Amino acid sequence: MARFLQLTDLHVVTRGALASGVLDTRALLRAAIDRLVARLDALGPLDAVLLTGDISDDGSPDSYAFARAELDRLQLPLLAIPGNHDAREPMRAAFADTPGMPGSGLVDWTVDLAGTRVIGLDTLVEGQGGGRLRAESLALLADALDWPGPVVVALHHPPLHTGIKFMDAIGLENTPALETVLGSAQADVTVIAGHVHGVYHGRIGQHAVATAPAICSAFALDRRDSATVGFLTGPTGCAVIDTAPGGVWSALPLDPAEGPYPF
Numbered sequence: 001m002a003r004f005l006q007l008t009d010l011h012v013v014t015r016g017a018l019a020s021g022v023l024d025t026r027a028l029l030r031a032a033i034d035r036l037v038a039r040l041d042a043l044g045p046l047d048a049v050l051l052t053g054d055i056s057d058d059g060s061p062d063s064y065a066f067a068r069a070e071l072d073r074l075q076l077p078l079l080a081i082p083g084n085h086d087a088r089e090p091m092r093a094a095f096a097d098t099p100g101m102p103g104s105g106l107v108d109w110t111v112d113l114a115g116t117r118v119i120g121l122d123t124l125v126e127g128q129g130g131g132r133l134r135a136e137s138l139a140l141l142a143d144a145l146d147w148p149g150p151v152v153v154a155l156h157h158p159p160l161h162t163g164i165k166f167m168d169a170i171g172l173e174n175t176p177a178l179e180t181v182l183g184s185a186q187a188d189v190t191v192i193a194g195h196v197h198g199v200y201h202g203r204i205g206q207h208a209v210a211t212a213p214a215i216c217s218a219f220a221l222d223r224r225d226s227a228t229v230g231f232l233t234g235p236t237g238c239a240v241i242d243t244a245p246g247g248v249w250s251a252l253p254l255d256p257a258e259g260p261y262p263f
């Protein structure tokens with residue numbers, strides 16, 4: 001069975017820029033990769049890195065080149081889908097040689113690794129924050145679910161409502177269509193996503209849904225209509241996914257911390 005790192009919402013900007021005028025996301029990604037590289041031995045064997053979108057904040061070729069160079073330091077296969085901040089063609093160009101990356105069209109793919117089938121689905125609708133699954137993506141999913149082992153479905157926009165109004169307003173537009181396709185699956189399916197810059201666990205039908213913390217920032221869980229539309233600088237992190245029987249989904253914080261202290 002397979003073990004993956006999930007990295008999401010890197011929001012890398014072009015050289016010299018700051019995301020939302022505040023965050024140096026290039027430095028944040030470099031620091032996150034530094035911490036991950038230092039922890040790879042402790043984490044044990046990994047089969048791939050799943051990138052669940054918003055790799056870039058501005059869609060610039062320079063942002064993708066920087067992200068790719070940093071991610072390559074992990075020395076693991078990279079499997080990437082776009083988020084709402086991404087630009088499909090520059091992203092495709094930077095990740096053209098990664099497993100499953102199609103040469104044109106939507107960035108949907110199926111990659112089998114260590115007995116686990118990973119299905120990446122493209123929810124990007126360029127020019128808007130919310131996401132949508134097209135009929136062709138849902139058809140690919142329906143075919144790919146015929147698999148005897150564990151299945152991980154990766155998409156940027158989670159089929160969940162966090163209660164954060166400004167994020168729910170730009171969520172996945174057609175969750176019922178996804179639920180219908182997944183409802184026919186016999187496979188053991190886990191749906192993973194990003195976009196909400198925090199850890200949320202829920203269900204779509206009988207299947208588990210988990211979102212990973214973002215590399216660059218976090219959104220406060222503030223369910224009030226008056227919640228400030230904005231982000232916090234942390235907690236940040238990524239996730240570790242183990243598809244073996246009894247395997248767990250773990251959030252891996254990447255904020256600086258001291259220790260371990262003996263007890």
Ligand SMILES: [Fe+2]
Pocket residue numbers: 054083084085156194195196
């Ligand atoms: Fe997003």
